[in-house]
Amino acid sequence: xxxxxxxTANGRAQRRxxxxxxxxxxxxxxxxMSILHRITGAVLYFAxxxxxxxxxxxxxxxxxxxxxxxxxRSWPGLVILFAITxxxxxxxxxxxxxxxxxxxxxxxxxxxxxxxxxxxxxxVACTALVWVLGWWT
Amino acid sequence: MMKDNGTPLSRQHITPLKRARGxxxxxxxxxxxxxxRATAALxxxxxxxxxxxxxxxxxxxxxxxxxxxxxxxxxxxxVFTAAAFCWHMKLGMQVIIEDYVHHELLKYALLTANLLFxxxxxxxxxxxxxxxxxxx
Numbered sequence: 001x002x003x004x005x006x007x008t009a010n011g012r013a014q015r016r017x018x019x020x021x022x023x024x025x026x027x028x029x030x031x032x033m034s035i036l037h038r039i040t041g042a043v044l045y046f047a048x049x050x051x052x053x054x055x056x057x058x059x060x061x062x063x064x065x066x067x068x069x070x071x072x073r074s075w076p077g078l079v080i081l082f083a084i085t086x087x088x089x090x091x092x093x094x095x096x097x098x099x100x101x102x103x104x105x106x107x108x109x110x111x112x113x114x115x116x117x118x119x120x121x122x123x124v125a126c127t128a129l130v131w132v133l134g135w136w137t
Numbered sequence: 138m139m140k141d142n143g144t145p146l147s148r149q150h151i152t153p154l155k156r157a158r159g160x161x162x163x164x165x166x167x168x169x170x171x172x173x174r175a176t177a178a179l180x181x182x183x184x185x186x187x188x189x190x191x192x193x194x195x196x197x198x199x200x201x202x203x204x205x206x207x208x209x210x211x212x213x214x215x216v217f218t219a220a221a222f223c224w225h226m227k228l229g230m231q232v233i234i235e236d237y238v239h240h241e242l243l244k245y246a247l248l249t250a251n252l253l254f255x256x257x258x259x260x261x262x263x264x265x266x267x268x269x270x271x272x273x
Contacts, residue, residue, distance in 0.1 A: 048258045052258055058269055088184060099174065102174060133192045134192045
């Protein structure tokens, strides 16, 4: 799969080799966390609308608020909220990881991998904490 | 004699000062990078507030939710959160667009849409919070 169709100066099609890309490498925690950081960032970008929609509901009066709030408290709504909560913490701790690297720390292979694992664990722990606390109140 | 990438100053067509003032190939210097990091740090702090607010609102009905959001400190922090998030997401989505969209016209259309979406989210949050605060 490592060939790319190009056209030469005289118009002939030719297959040229490509440098190895994603499908070549075995996934590592640093690689997966990097990809997930961008994906969660993009998802959260659009998820902000849900937060604003709830605020608009709150500002619009009891009738529309009941409609919006019921949507969020339905099972699909709760699943989406849970996913957003996790992605917020995932992106937040992934961001802290990047700030640590920006400050020139944890650049060794072992430290970078440990950092990835820690940010993942903290994201899971914080999501669990928020939902356990939220469920009980 | 000062050198840059091994080229003697006498053979460069711009001086180091001119180069510094030009702010690099993006003509933006480190502005985007620094703003990304600053809004990231702010967003992290505000996420702690948002998590607490989320737990507080979990069991709240309409009247209770309005009372919580209408609290001046809570409302101010929430507007600040919206500002940090919206600025940060504008910068982040800009990088994604610049990385993947190479068609010039489409790229600038998307960059404009990105700015409008991020600004719209902020203003909707601001107006909604304001309406709750000032109707108490």
